[in-house]
Every structure is written in structure tokens, then in C-alpha cells.
Amino acid sequence: MLIDNNSHFEKSLNDYSFGKDKRITKAEDYKKTFSENNKYVGKYLIIWVRINNEKVLRLGIIASKKMHNKANKRNFAKRRIREIFRKLRPFLIKSFDLVIISRKSLLNSSEIEIKKELIDLLYKANVITVKNYNVLKDA
Numbered sequence: 001m002l003i004d005n006n007s008h009f010e011k012s013l014n015d016y017s018f019g020k021d022k023r024i025t026k027a028e029d030y031k032k033t034f035s036e037n038n039k040y041v042g043k044y045l046i047i048w049v050r051i052n053n054e055k056v057l058r059l060g061i062i063a064s065k066k067m068h069n070k071a072n073k074r075n076f077a078k079r080r081i082r083e084i085f086r087k088l089r090p091f092l093i094k095s096f097d098l099v100i101i102s103r104k105s106l107l108n109s110s111e112i113e114i115k116k117e118l119i120d121l122l123y124k125a126n127v128i129t130v131k132n133y134n135v136l137k138d139a
Contacts, residue, residue: 044113060100092122
């Protein structure tokens, strides 16, 4: 069976993957993002934003012991944020570093509430265009 290279294996415009190149992995990158002091606070999340030169939207997620002592709860919070962000990624402007810090209230909230707050915070941070904001807000 021959597979045409141009069919389904081409990278689509809506790339929903979350590979290493789309993550903030180095401590110095976290420090640079925090030093920019662009912070947006919500009920469930805190977002720190920095413009990067790599033309790639990168994400770092923090769920500290201050949020919950149990590792499984912190991992659950990170998985939730990662999944919501993965679905929103195609609508976001590239060339930003985002650090999302989860808060304790995230564990008792629904995914819809978290998604709405994340969309609002990203809009305040100018990571979502007005057109995409209106599309996501109505969805």
C-alpha cells in the first residue's frame, strides 16, 4: 500500500500537538518571563507573559505545593491546563512565552470555567486577537 506524502501526513495549520519545542523547559526562560512583570491574575489561574524572538508560542505550567500537597492533584491541574491550552493554541498569536500558575480553586472548578477564564486572561494579555476572542467566547 503506497501512501501519498501530500495527503494526511502534512502538518496542518491547526497543529494541536504539544512537543518539547512548544514548552518552556529552562529555568532561565522562566526567570526571564517573571522579570518582564506582565502578570494577569484570575480566580483559577495566574498568567505571566513575555514576547520571545523564536516565533513560537511556548507554555510553562506551574502547580506548586502551595496549591495542594498531593502530587496527583497537582498533576491533574497541570493536565487540565495543558489540554485546554492545546485546544486554544491555533487561535493564539505566536512569539510569546506564557507561564501559567494554577491556583487552589482550580481543583474545584469545571473545565468550562477554566477555559473561559484562560481565554479572558489571554485576551487581556494581547495573546488572542479580537476576532479570535469573539469566536472563542461564543463557542
